Amino acid sequence: MAKPPSTGRVRLKDVATAAGVSPITVSRAFSSPHQLHPQTCQHVLEVAHAMGYLARPRQPSEPFVSTRRRVIGVLNPQLDNPFFHELTCLIGRLGETRHMDVLTMDSCNSPEQEKAAIDRLIACGVDGIILTFIASGTREQTACLERLARAGIAVVLLDREIEGPHHGGVYIDNLDCGYQAGCWMRRQPVERLLILSGPPDSRVTIGRVSGIREALAGSAISLEVHYGDFSMAPTERFLNERLGQLPLPDALIGINNQITLGILSAYRQARLPLPEHAGGPRLFCIDGITHAELLGMEISSIRHDLATMATQAMDLIEDALQSGSRRGTRQVVRGHLHLPSDAEQALP
Template sequence: MEPPSPSTRVRLKDVARAAGVSTITVSRAFSAPEQLHPQTRQRVLDAAQAMGYVARQRPTGEENRRPVIGVINPQLDNPFFHDLACAFSQQGEARRMDVLIMDSHDSAAQEEAAVDRLIACGVDGIILTVISADRRYRPPYFERLEKAGIAVILVDREVTAPHYGGVYIDNLDCGYQAGMWMREQPVERLLILSGPPDSLVTIGRVSGIREAMAGSRITLEVNYGDFSMTPAEQFLEKRLDQPPLPDALIGINNQITLGILAAYRRAGLPLPGQPGGPRLFCIDGIACAELLGMDMPSIRHDLKTMATQAMDLVEDALRSGSRRGSRQVVRGHLHLPGETA
């Protein structure tokens, strides 16, 4: 059999595709075999032999390149996801990995386009926060990622699609902490502004609040809407025309809480925390709120820990080539006004 011509020579990425692994895994099979699981390395070697691939004897740029990880966020203008993206970037530098940050703008079409661009770039792994918090959400690009052998790590939102592990917030605990704080306050009517009713985030946080409120005399009212600011503001503008008004509110995330503040300001009513205003609790927290004189009780999350755990899962997936990634849960902590951390 004649050796392949330069135009048809088998490349590193061809072997990776055939073996169902990343290009960096193929490279390590020849340059650093001790870093791979023996079964993974043998699968690569078998594919390489069948295709006639010959590893170059001297290291070149392709074999020595840094692993490339794509990060797709649903809303980079949301401080939560912006800060999380910064944490991923810092983790990448510390681990000598290149990190590409992309924004899906809460659009299914742009999310799919971002995935396809990262596949075309030949990334080794993708850290993904999908646009939907519905566990049943499963866009077709997951099959393309699986076929390309790209390790997918889910963050914040969990779906039943092929992936190598995930890092999630303990939403039930977030709601429970918020509810327990509110239960100790002198309030009678609590309004919860939440996200979609079928969202796992909504279900967890609202369930936690209800659990904490069990047996109390506080009247609960829940509005199911959207996780963004404008719908919350629009709903609350109408609700503030219908007495009796709530004397306490919980915003299920930071964007909803901003909508609450905007609605009260537009209505000309005392803002939460001001004399005559309602009590307000924000799950997720609002970045730098204390600098604006709006420090409020909230649940804050250790984004550095979330980024570290997600990158650990990526590295494990690239090293082992297996789907043994775990489901890791991060617990938020209660922040009270006046605290510095």
């Protein structure tokens, strides 16, 4: 049976070499076992256990003793969203510099897949998880946090705040994001503003819409709010109907980047002038659309310091593993206003 290397640190590539497979196969055995032949998956997991790469979950009363390379799970709700994709990439790079292996999983905005992913991470014996739950807090999510606590796994929340035991969290200042968006819109020559938002019970929705309302209080702008979903397709479906009704809005705010992409797609399908084009409505995007300026899209937005968010999340995980206590803090990161002129000024 394979043995750990003489250094005592077992890495993912060490398991791959011992098992006679590629590193990506080892990663898939942990994160996407359904993509492998059952015998291959079983072989990889047996080798990993024998080498000490996977250990039993640490109990809450036990101090963390580093006898191997730490394993951190990252679970987010939508990996094809550039916001979460970039955050995950940044965490992965930080993991390498801090001698941690990072296992990435995607819940695909599905409560069932979210629960299954957490089950797999527990089974893998990860030391900690950086966790972004799907949009709305539920009793099931609180129960997941309690189960992770019983397993002795350190949990740091990222972007979505949920009640339950954890070791701190890193969140966006959603109220301020909405307030900045509302202040920008108030300065524009608009009369009818449509906000395309997420679920009404989401803390992200509540914070951002409340900030917009606060900024527009006392203005002459009429406000229409649609509560939907944080993804692109539902926004398209709603606007496909709404754009057939008069009066049309002369300004829109997409509460996140996926919603804003849905706005642009719906206007294109309706053969109406695109937002921020001649004859089209004003448009503001909270979260920003990555590299939109390279495609000729001049969209004012709120952008976030993702590098700071990733660093703070990793700092909280490391502190939790070293201390074994729940002294994690609540870190809040403020978004910054990005205007098309900013991109122009940055060009040589």
